[in-house]
Amino acid sequence: MPNFNRRDALKMSAGFAAATAGGFSCIELAKAGPIQVPVIDKLSVRVLVDNTTDIFFKPQEISGVKTEPGRSANSLRPLHSEFGLALLLEPQRGDQKSAFLLDYGWTPEAINGNMELLKMDPSKIDALIVSHGHFDHWGGLMGFLDKHRKSMPADLTLYAGGEDNFCQRYVRAGQGGDLSDFGMLDRRDLAKRDVKVMLCESPVVIGGQAFTTGKIKRNSIEKVLPNSLVEFKLKDGAGCNWSHYLPAEMEGKIVPDEHIHEHATCFNLKGKGLIVISSCGHVGIVNTVRQAMEVSGIEKVHAIVGGFHLGPARPDYLTQVVAEMDKLNPDVVLPMHCSGLNFTQEAERQMPGKVLTTTTGTRITFGI
Numbered sequence: 001m002p003n004f005n006r007r008d009a010l011k012m013s014a015g016f017a018a019a020t021a022g023g024f025s026c027i028e029l030a031k032a033g034p035i036q037v038p039v040i041d042k043l044s045v046r047v048l049v050d051n052t053t054d055i056f057f058k059p060q061e062i063s064g065v066k067t068e069p070g071r072s073a074n075s076l077r078p079l080h081s082e083f084g085l086a087l088l089l090e091p092q093r094g095d096q097k098s099a100f101l102l103d104y105g106w107t108p109e110a111i112n113g114n115m116e117l118l119k120m121d122p123s124k125i126d127a128l129i130v131s132h133g134h135f136d137h138w139g140g141l142m143g144f145l146d147k148h149r150k151s152m153p154a155d156l157t158l159y160a161g162g163e164d165n166f167c168q169r170y171v172r173a174g175q176g177g178d179l180s181d182f183g184m185l186d187r188r189d190l191a192k193r194d195v196k197v198m199l200c201e202s203p204v205v206i207g208g209q210a211f212t213t214g215k216i217k218r219n220s221i222e223k224v225l226p227n228s229l230v231e232f233k234l235k236d237g238a239g240c241n242w243s244h245y246l247p248a249e250m251e252g253k254i255v256p257d258e259h260i261h262e263h264a265t266c267f268n269l270k271g272k273g274l275i276v277i278s279s280c281g282h283v284g285i286v287n288t289v290r291q292a293m294e295v296s297g298i299e300k301v302h303a304i305v306g307g308f309h310l311g312p313a314r315p316d317y318l319t320q321v322v323a324e325m326d327k328l329n330p331d332v333v334l335p336m337h338c339s340g341l342n343f344t345q346e347a348e349r350q351m352p353g354k355v356l357t358t359t360t361g362t363r364i365t366f367g368i
Contacts, residue, residue: 027187027197030204030214037296039270040209042092042367045277045305046070047358048114049086049105049140050336053079054359062356063331064272064368065303070361072117079117080110081360084136085279085307085337088120091209091267098207101144102129102265103279106136108143118361122148126207128158128195131279132262133165134228135183145193158190159212162201162261167240168231170254179254182228186238200263203295213264213276213291221320222284225312230257259283264306266292269367272331273300280338281308286324301330303366311340322346332356334364 047070055078057069072079084105091098105111115122122144130138149156160166166185173180190197198204203214231254232242242250245260259282267275276292278285285308289301304325310318322343325333334356335344348355358364 027199030198030200030202032202035203035205035211035295037211037268037298038093038205038209039268040091040093040367041270042365043267043269043275044090045364045366046088046090046118046120047336047360047362047364048088048118048120049080049082049084049110050358050360051081051083052359053081053361057359057362060356062354063302064366065332065334065356066365066368067334067356067358068363068365069359070118070363072361073119074117077113077117079114079361082106082110084110084139086111086140087277087279087306089210089265089277093209096208098126098209099124100127100129100206100210100265101125102277103131103137104140104144106139108140108147111140111144112147114360123151125152128156129206129212129265130158130160130165130185131264132161132259132282133167133169133185133230134280135169137279138185139183141185142189142193145195149193149195154194155196156194157196157198159198159200159204159206160261161212161263162199162215163240163244164259164261165240168233169257170229170231172229179229184239188237201261206265209267211266211268211296213266213288213295215261216263216283216287216291217294218283218287220284220286220290220324222287224256224258224282225309226256227282227309228257229254257282264288264292266296268296268298269302272367273302274298275303275305275366276301278304278306278308281306284321285310286321286328289325289328301328303332303334304328304330305334305336305364307337308335308339308343310343311338313340313342315342318342318346322350326351330354334358
């Protein structure tokens with residue numbers, strides 16, 4: 001097991017005991033401490049699932065970052081889009097190539113079907129990453145594993161931001177605003193499919209090419225915009241161990257979701273700087289990029305990619321956030337999923353010539 005200090009060990013002991021009692025023992029906590037951030041030569045990102053499909057998508061290029069359309073291999077079967085996100089990340093350093101799958105969309109039909117239509121080979125995937133506990137980011141995971149687990153590495157690991165990923169979540173539905181089930185990532189389901197879990201509350205290097213931010217500090221003007229609700233409860237190995245990070249009075253309560261353990265996946269591209277991939281950015285996209293800069297020691301930001309959860313933002317708040325993003329001076333910004341058309345328009349206004357759009361199937365190439 002990784003090394004932790006005494007306080008961390010005490011905090012985690014109850015969680016490990018509960019998880020083991022529930023039949024799940026293949027869980028590790030990333031050790032605290034500085035990481036050695038690897039340098040890569042190239043990165044390809046394939047958008048396997050996103051909100052929209054555009055058959056008229058044209059290639060684009062900004063600051064050496066290219067986007068190309070992804071077409072279905074079957075003219076009678078289009079790529080499927082849904083409110084969710086799934087990205088295939090393929091970094092390369094020298095002759096060494098890796099493949100990581102980040103998030104899984106809402107349904108297995110979307111990710112499995114699109115991988116087939118785009119002729120992506122699941123057997124080449126070296127590791128799995130989940131950004132946070134929302135169903136539109138992990139809903140397709142179990143169905144994906146059921147179809148492809150046998151062809152994947154025997155020691156397959158899922159890198160998750162922390163215990164918070166396994167909490168039961170709810171949304172308000174209907175005119176009455178009644179609570180509706182929004183899913184719970186169950187560690188027992190992962191164990192049944194021989195997938196180990198690494199809890200990355202601290203930054204961790206994945207496959208010698210990517211790194212995660214660890215728990216993101218909240219020190220900008222940003223705030224968590226309204227989204228789901230979360231229940232801090234652990235029963236028979238299902239749910240999350242609230243005692244790991246919250247006072248005892250939080251047990252069993254349903255409260256607004258603060259995404260305590262959302263994390264981002266990042267790369268250090270040779271000669272260019274950081275590529276920060278935020279799947280949803282509930283904790284703030286500026287906070288997220290700053291965290292990547294801090295843990296890597298790298299000031300230059302090459303690209304900010306993914307979901308920024310600014311679709312529901314008020315105009316004045318959106319203007320402020322984009323201004324703060326502009327101060328980070330990225331070469332290119334690629335909004336997806338929950339970023340919102342309002343964000344794209346405001347970013348194009350404040351950061352002209354820096355915004356690239358994508359769609360389901362798009363291939364993004366860094367380090368041409």
